[in-house]
Amino acid sequence: MGSRVRIIDSTLRDGMHAFRHKFTVDQMTKIAGSLEDANVEVVEVSHGDGLGGSSVNYGFAAHSDSEYLKAVSSVLSKSKLGVLMLPGVGTVQDLEMAVNSGARLARVATHVTEADIAEEHLRYCKSAGLETVGVLMMTHTVEPDKIVEQAGLMEAYGADLVYIMDSAGAMLPKDVEMRVTALKKALKIPVGFHAHNNLGVAIGNSLKAAESNVDSLDGTLRGLGAGAGNAQEEVLVVVLEKAGFETGIDPYKIMDAAEVLDPMMTQPQSINSSSLMLGYAGVYSSFLLHTYRAAEKFNLDPRDILLELGRRKAVGGQEDWIIDVAAQMAQKKRQRE
Numbered sequence: 001m002g003s004r005v006r007i008i009d010s011t012l013r014d015g016m017h018a019f020r021h022k023f024t025v026d027q028m029t030k031i032a033g034s035l036e037d038a039n040v041e042v043v044e045v046s047h048g049d050g051l052g053g054s055s056v057n058y059g060f061a062a063h064s065d066s067e068y069l070k071a072v073s074s075v076l077s078k079s080k081l082g083v084l085m086l087p088g089v090g091t092v093q094d095l096e097m098a099v100n101s102g103a104r105l106a107r108v109a110t111h112v113t114e115a116d117i118a119e120e121h122l123r124y125c126k127s128a129g130l131e132t133v134g135v136l137m138m139t140h141t142v143e144p145d146k147i148v149e150q151a152g153l154m155e156a157y158g159a160d161l162v163y164i165m166d167s168a169g170a171m172l173p174k175d176v177e178m179r180v181t182a183l184k185k186a187l188k189i190p191v192g193f194h195a196h197n198n199l200g201v202a203i204g205n206s207l208k209a210a211e212s213n214v215d216s217l218d219g220t221l222r223g224l225g226a227g228a229g230n231a232q233e234e235v236l237v238v239v240l241e242k243a244g245f246e247t248g249i250d251p252y253k254i255m256d257a258a259e260v261l262d263p264m265m266t267q268p269q270s271i272n273s274s275s276l277m278l279g280y281a282g283v284y285s286s287f288l289l290h291t292y293r294a295a296e297k298f299n300l301d302p303r304d305i306l307l308e309l310g311r312r313k314a315v316g317g318q319e320d321w322i323i324d325v326a327a328q329m330a331q332k333k334r335q336r337e
Contacts, residue, residue: 004246005232006216008192009233011217011261012072015224016048017286018269021061024053025071027264031221032072034260036079038253044082045072049286051083051098052090057320059289060091065094066101073102080104080131087117088317092124097323099128107163109135112142113317115150118136119157123194126158133192134159139314140282144182145164151183151191161190161216166205167286167316168197169279173208180212192216197223198279200271203229203239210245214252221258222265227285228275234258277303281310288321294326305329 006114012028020193023031027047035043045068047053047061055062061068082105083098085091095106108121125132131177134154139147151162164179171179176193183191191208195202195218206217219239234254238248269284274292278285283306291309295302305326314321 034257049095052087107133109303122157163192169196184206190215229269255299298330
Protein backbone atom coordinates (compact mmCIF):
# COMPACT_ATOMS: atom_id res chain seq x y z
CA MET A 1 0.00 0.00 0.00
CA GLY A 2 1.00 3.63 -0.39
CA SER A 3 0.79 6.52 2.02
CA ARG A 4 -1.55 6.38 5.01
CA VAL A 5 -4.46 8.81 5.16
CA ARG A 6 -6.42 9.09 8.39
CA ILE A 7 -10.18 9.38 8.10
CA ILE A 8 -12.15 11.44 10.62
CA ASP A 9 -15.80 10.44 10.62
CA SER A 10 -18.22 13.37 10.86
CA THR A 11 -21.53 11.51 10.45
CA LEU A 12 -22.57 12.42 13.99
CA ARG A 13 -21.62 16.08 13.59
CA ASP A 14 -21.91 17.34 10.01
CA GLY A 15 -24.46 14.61 9.33
CA MET A 16 -26.66 16.17 12.01
CA HIS A 17 -27.62 18.85 9.46
CA ALA A 18 -29.36 16.25 7.30
CA PHE A 19 -31.33 15.07 10.36
CA ARG A 20 -32.16 18.63 11.46
CA HIS A 21 -29.98 17.86 14.50
CA LYS A 22 -32.49 15.24 15.70
CA PHE A 23 -30.36 12.12 16.02
CA THR A 24 -31.41 10.31 19.17
CA VAL A 25 -28.89 9.07 21.69
CA ASP A 26 -29.77 5.49 20.75
CA GLN A 27 -29.19 6.18 17.05
CA MET A 28 -25.85 7.83 17.80
CA THR A 29 -24.57 4.94 19.89
CA LYS A 30 -25.58 2.39 17.25
CA ILE A 31 -23.78 4.34 14.52
CA ALA A 32 -20.73 5.03 16.68
CA GLY A 33 -20.43 1.35 17.60
CA SER A 34 -20.52 0.34 13.93
CA LEU A 35 -17.86 2.93 13.09
CA GLU A 36 -15.55 1.61 15.79
CA ASP A 37 -16.15 -1.92 14.52
CA ALA A 38 -14.95 -0.72 11.11
CA ASN A 39 -11.77 0.62 12.75
CA VAL A 40 -12.53 4.32 12.22
CA GLU A 41 -9.96 6.21 14.29
CA VAL A 42 -11.98 9.35 15.13
CA VAL A 43 -15.74 9.70 15.60
CA GLU A 44 -16.81 13.34 15.79
CA VAL A 45 -19.95 14.16 17.79
CA SER A 46 -21.52 17.62 18.14
CA HIS A 47 -24.48 19.67 17.00
CA GLY A 48 -24.13 20.25 13.27
CA ASP A 49 -22.86 23.77 14.00
CA GLY A 50 -20.57 22.54 16.76
CA LEU A 51 -20.68 22.59 20.54
CA GLY A 52 -23.21 25.13 21.78
CA GLY A 53 -25.01 25.14 18.43
CA SER A 54 -28.36 23.94 19.77
CA SER A 55 -30.29 27.23 19.65
CA VAL A 56 -32.99 29.23 17.90
CA ASN A 57 -30.46 30.42 15.31
CA TYR A 58 -29.05 27.02 14.37
CA GLY A 59 -31.85 24.65 15.35
CA PHE A 60 -32.42 22.76 18.58
CA ALA A 61 -30.95 19.28 18.88
CA ALA A 62 -32.89 16.34 20.29
CA HIS A 63 -30.45 16.06 23.23
CA SER A 64 -27.77 18.17 24.88
CA ASP A 65 -24.13 18.04 23.81
CA SER A 66 -23.16 16.36 27.07
CA GLU A 67 -25.85 13.68 26.69
CA TYR A 68 -24.66 12.84 23.19
CA LEU A 69 -20.98 12.83 24.16
CA LYS A 70 -21.36 10.70 27.28
CA ALA A 71 -23.51 8.18 25.44
CA VAL A 72 -21.11 7.81 22.53
CA SER A 73 -18.05 7.78 24.80
CA SER A 74 -19.55 4.82 26.65
CA VAL A 75 -19.52 2.66 23.50
CA LEU A 76 -16.06 3.63 22.21
CA SER A 77 -12.98 1.83 23.43
CA LYS A 78 -10.56 2.15 20.49
CA SER A 79 -11.90 5.07 18.46
CA LYS A 80 -11.26 8.62 19.66
CA LEU A 81 -14.29 10.74 20.51
CA GLY A 82 -13.95 14.09 18.75
CA VAL A 83 -15.85 17.37 18.90
CA LEU A 84 -16.00 20.54 16.82
CA MET A 85 -16.69 24.07 18.01
CA LEU A 86 -16.83 27.54 16.51
CA PRO A 87 -15.71 30.41 18.76
CA GLY A 88 -18.76 32.58 19.32
CA VAL A 89 -21.12 29.62 18.97
CA GLY A 90 -19.34 27.49 21.57
CA THR A 91 -17.10 28.53 24.46
CA VAL A 92 -14.13 27.26 26.44
CA GLN A 93 -16.69 26.03 28.98
CA ASP A 94 -18.22 23.85 26.27
CA LEU A 95 -14.78 22.41 25.58
CA GLU A 96 -14.31 21.72 29.29
CA MET A 97 -17.63 19.87 29.28
CA ALA A 98 -16.49 17.85 26.27
CA VAL A 99 -13.26 16.83 28.04
CA ASN A 100 -15.27 15.74 31.08
CA SER A 101 -17.60 13.79 28.78
CA GLY A 102 -14.83 11.77 27.18
CA ALA A 103 -13.61 13.82 24.20
CA ARG A 104 -10.01 13.19 23.19
CA LEU A 105 -9.83 15.37 20.07
CA ALA A 106 -11.22 18.85 19.46
CA ARG A 107 -11.46 20.84 16.25
CA VAL A 108 -11.75 24.62 16.58
CA ALA A 109 -13.12 26.19 13.40
CA THR A 110 -13.06 29.79 12.19
CA HIS A 111 -13.63 31.62 8.93
CA VAL A 112 -10.48 31.41 6.83
CA THR A 113 -9.42 35.00 7.63
CA GLU A 114 -10.18 34.87 11.37
CA ALA A 115 -7.80 32.32 12.89
CA ASP A 116 -6.86 34.79 15.65
CA ILE A 117 -10.25 34.37 17.36
CA ALA A 118 -9.39 30.72 18.02
CA GLU A 119 -6.25 31.37 20.06
CA GLU A 120 -7.83 30.97 23.51
CA HIS A 121 -9.74 27.85 22.49
CA LEU A 122 -6.81 26.13 20.79
CA ARG A 123 -4.50 26.87 23.72
CA TYR A 124 -7.10 25.46 26.11
CA CYS A 125 -7.42 22.25 24.06
CA LYS A 126 -3.67 21.81 24.06
CA SER A 127 -3.40 22.39 27.82
CA ALA A 128 -6.24 19.91 28.43
CA GLY A 129 -4.33 17.16 26.65
CA LEU A 130 -6.66 16.95 23.65
CA GLU A 131 -5.45 16.29 20.15
CA THR A 132 -5.85 19.87 18.98
CA VAL A 133 -7.03 20.65 15.46
CA GLY A 134 -7.38 24.08 13.88
CA VAL A 135 -9.96 24.36 11.09
CA LEU A 136 -10.21 27.06 8.45
CA MET A 137 -13.61 27.28 6.78
CA MET A 138 -14.65 28.70 3.39
CA THR A 139 -11.13 28.30 2.05
CA HIS A 140 -12.29 28.68 -1.55
CA THR A 141 -12.74 32.42 -0.91
CA VAL A 142 -9.04 33.30 -0.58
CA GLU A 143 -5.75 32.52 -2.27
CA PRO A 144 -3.34 29.89 -0.86
CA ASP A 145 -0.95 32.46 0.65
CA LYS A 146 -3.71 33.79 2.93
CA ILE A 147 -4.58 30.24 4.01
CA VAL A 148 -0.90 29.59 4.79
CA GLU A 149 -0.77 32.76 6.89
CA GLN A 150 -3.86 31.85 8.90
CA ALA A 151 -2.88 28.19 9.28
CA GLY A 152 0.47 29.38 10.61
CA LEU A 153 -1.34 31.24 13.38
CA MET A 154 -3.22 28.08 14.35
CA GLU A 155 0.04 26.15 14.38
CA ALA A 156 1.53 28.79 16.68
CA TYR A 157 -1.49 28.53 19.02
CA GLY A 158 -0.79 24.83 19.54
CA ALA A 159 -2.67 23.02 16.77
CA ASP A 160 -1.38 19.50 16.11
CA LEU A 161 -3.16 19.45 12.75
CA VAL A 162 -4.71 22.11 10.52
CA TYR A 163 -7.76 21.37 8.37
CA ILE A 164 -9.02 23.29 5.38
CA MET A 165 -12.73 23.03 4.70
CA ASP A 166 -14.46 23.44 1.37
CA SER A 167 -17.48 24.62 3.35
CA ALA A 168 -19.47 25.67 0.29
CA GLY A 169 -18.53 22.67 -1.83
CA ALA A 170 -17.26 25.20 -4.36
CA MET A 171 -13.80 23.81 -5.15
CA LEU A 172 -12.60 21.76 -8.08
CA PRO A 173 -9.64 19.35 -7.82
CA LYS A 174 -7.14 21.95 -9.04
CA ASP A 175 -8.26 24.31 -6.25
CA VAL A 176 -7.73 21.58 -3.64
CA GLU A 177 -4.31 20.68 -5.02
CA MET A 178 -3.09 24.31 -4.85
CA ARG A 179 -4.21 24.78 -1.26
CA VAL A 180 -3.04 21.45 0.14
CA THR A 181 0.32 21.72 -1.61
CA ALA A 182 0.90 25.24 -0.25
CA LEU A 183 0.09 24.16 3.32
CA LYS A 184 2.21 21.01 3.16
CA LYS A 185 5.15 23.11 2.05
CA ALA A 186 4.70 25.80 4.71
CA LEU A 187 3.65 23.93 7.87
CA LYS A 188 5.53 21.56 10.15
CA ILE A 189 2.30 19.87 11.30
CA PRO A 190 -0.07 17.59 9.34
CA VAL A 191 -2.79 18.93 7.03
CA GLY A 192 -6.39 17.78 6.61
CA PHE A 193 -9.14 18.40 4.05
CA HIS A 194 -12.94 18.39 4.47
CA ALA A 195 -15.03 18.20 1.29
CA HIS A 196 -18.64 19.07 0.54
CA ASN A 197 -20.45 17.59 -2.42
CA ASN A 198 -22.47 20.51 -3.76
CA LEU A 199 -20.76 20.27 -7.17
CA GLY A 200 -20.64 16.47 -7.06
CA VAL A 201 -16.85 16.29 -6.67
CA ALA A 202 -16.34 15.55 -2.97
CA ILE A 203 -14.76 12.15 -3.67
CA GLY A 204 -12.66 13.53 -6.54
CA ASN A 205 -11.52 16.47 -4.42
CA SER A 206 -10.65 14.17 -1.51
CA LEU A 207 -8.68 11.89 -3.83
CA LYS A 208 -6.81 14.89 -5.22
CA ALA A 209 -6.03 15.98 -1.64
CA ALA A 210 -4.61 12.52 -0.94
CA GLU A 211 -2.54 12.68 -4.13
CA SER A 212 -1.26 16.06 -2.88
CA ASN A 213 0.00 14.35 0.31
CA VAL A 214 -2.78 15.41 2.68
CA ASP A 215 -2.60 13.60 6.03
CA SER A 216 -6.26 13.47 7.01
CA LEU A 217 -9.63 13.48 5.27
CA ASP A 218 -13.24 13.69 6.45
CA GLY A 219 -16.10 11.43 5.48
CA THR A 220 -19.66 10.66 6.50
CA LEU A 221 -21.74 7.54 6.05
CA ARG A 222 -23.97 7.83 2.98
CA GLY A 223 -22.44 11.28 2.49
CA LEU A 224 -24.64 12.91 5.14
CA GLY A 225 -23.97 16.58 5.79
CA ALA A 226 -24.93 20.17 5.20
CA GLY A 227 -25.94 21.12 1.69
CA ALA A 228 -25.43 18.14 -0.62
CA GLY A 229 -23.40 16.45 2.09
CA ASN A 230 -19.82 15.34 2.50
CA ALA A 231 -17.52 12.81 0.89
CA GLN A 232 -19.37 9.49 1.23
CA GLU A 233 -17.15 7.61 3.63
CA GLU A 234 -17.71 4.05 2.48
CA VAL A 235 -17.00 5.18 -1.10
CA LEU A 236 -13.99 7.23 -0.01
CA VAL A 237 -12.40 4.26 1.77
CA VAL A 238 -12.76 2.03 -1.29
CA VAL A 239 -11.56 4.72 -3.71
CA LEU A 240 -8.49 5.46 -1.59
CA GLU A 241 -7.66 1.76 -1.33
CA LYS A 242 -7.98 1.31 -5.09
CA ALA A 243 -5.70 4.33 -5.54
CA GLY A 244 -3.05 2.74 -3.29
CA PHE A 245 -3.65 4.62 -0.04
CA GLU A 246 -4.01 2.98 3.36
CA THR A 247 -6.79 4.13 5.71
CA GLY A 248 -6.83 1.31 8.25
CA ILE A 249 -10.62 1.07 7.82
CA ASP A 250 -12.22 -2.25 6.91
CA PRO A 251 -14.09 -1.70 3.60
CA TYR A 252 -16.75 -4.33 4.30
CA LYS A 253 -17.42 -3.08 7.80
CA ILE A 254 -17.69 0.57 6.79
CA MET A 255 -20.27 -0.55 4.21
CA ASP A 256 -22.05 -2.39 7.04
CA ALA A 257 -21.95 0.80 9.15
CA ALA A 258 -23.71 2.69 6.34
CA GLU A 259 -26.41 0.02 6.37
CA VAL A 260 -26.89 0.60 10.10
CA LEU A 261 -27.69 4.22 9.21
CA ASP A 262 -30.07 3.42 6.34
CA PRO A 263 -33.25 2.66 8.36
CA MET A 264 -32.85 5.98 10.20
CA MET A 265 -32.87 8.08 7.02
CA THR A 266 -36.11 9.58 5.72
CA GLN A 267 -34.57 10.47 2.35
CA PRO A 268 -31.23 9.95 0.62
CA GLN A 269 -28.59 12.67 0.61
CA SER A 270 -28.69 14.20 -2.85
CA ILE A 271 -27.64 17.15 -4.97
CA ASN A 272 -30.77 19.16 -5.64
CA SER A 273 -31.00 22.54 -7.34
CA SER A 274 -30.53 24.55 -4.16
CA SER A 275 -27.56 22.58 -2.86
CA LEU A 276 -26.00 22.78 -6.32
CA MET A 277 -26.46 26.53 -6.05
CA LEU A 278 -24.46 26.51 -2.80
CA GLY A 279 -21.43 25.30 -4.71
CA TYR A 280 -22.13 27.53 -7.69
CA ALA A 281 -22.58 30.64 -5.53
CA GLY A 282 -19.85 29.66 -3.06
CA VAL A 283 -22.12 29.88 -0.01
CA TYR A 284 -21.65 28.08 3.31
CA SER A 285 -23.35 24.67 3.16
CA SER A 286 -25.20 24.93 6.48
CA PHE A 287 -27.12 27.90 5.02
CA LEU A 288 -29.35 25.59 3.00
CA LEU A 289 -32.13 24.75 5.47
CA HIS A 290 -32.21 28.35 6.71
CA THR A 291 -32.56 29.49 3.12
CA TYR A 292 -35.46 27.13 2.47
CA ARG A 293 -37.31 28.56 5.46
CA ALA A 294 -36.65 32.15 4.37
CA ALA A 295 -37.73 31.37 0.79
CA GLU A 296 -41.01 29.88 2.00
CA LYS A 297 -41.68 32.81 4.33
CA PHE A 298 -41.11 35.47 1.67
CA ASN A 299 -42.24 33.52 -1.41
CA LEU A 300 -38.81 33.65 -3.06
CA ASP A 301 -36.78 31.19 -5.09
CA PRO A 302 -34.14 29.81 -2.69
CA ARG A 303 -31.61 29.85 -5.52
CA ASP A 304 -31.98 33.61 -5.79
CA ILE A 305 -31.35 34.01 -2.06
CA LEU A 306 -28.23 31.82 -2.22
CA LEU A 307 -26.86 33.77 -5.18
CA GLU A 308 -27.42 37.03 -3.31
CA LEU A 309 -25.70 35.65 -0.18
CA GLY A 310 -22.75 34.67 -2.35
CA ARG A 311 -22.66 38.13 -3.89
CA ARG A 312 -22.63 39.65 -0.39
CA LYS A 313 -19.86 37.23 0.68
CA ALA A 314 -21.80 35.80 3.62
CA VAL A 315 -19.71 33.61 5.91
CA GLY A 316 -20.38 30.83 8.40
CA GLY A 317 -22.02 32.11 11.56
CA GLN A 318 -24.23 34.57 9.68
CA GLU A 319 -27.21 32.24 9.37
CA ASP A 320 -29.41 34.80 11.16
CA TRP A 321 -28.62 37.28 8.36
CA ILE A 322 -30.40 35.11 5.78
CA ILE A 323 -33.85 36.19 6.91
CA ASP A 324 -32.85 39.87 6.65
CA VAL A 325 -31.45 39.40 3.16
CA ALA A 326 -34.61 37.57 2.08
CA ALA A 327 -36.81 40.33 3.54
CA GLN A 328 -34.86 42.97 1.60
CA MET A 329 -35.16 40.93 -1.60
CA ALA A 330 -38.91 40.49 -1.09
CA GLN A 331 -39.35 44.22 -0.58
CA LYS A 332 -37.46 45.00 -3.80
CA LYS A 333 -39.55 42.39 -5.61
CA ARG A 334 -42.78 44.04 -4.44
CA GLN A 335 -41.51 47.47 -5.53
CA ARG A 336 -40.73 46.14 -9.00
CA GLU A 337 -44.18 44.61 -9.28
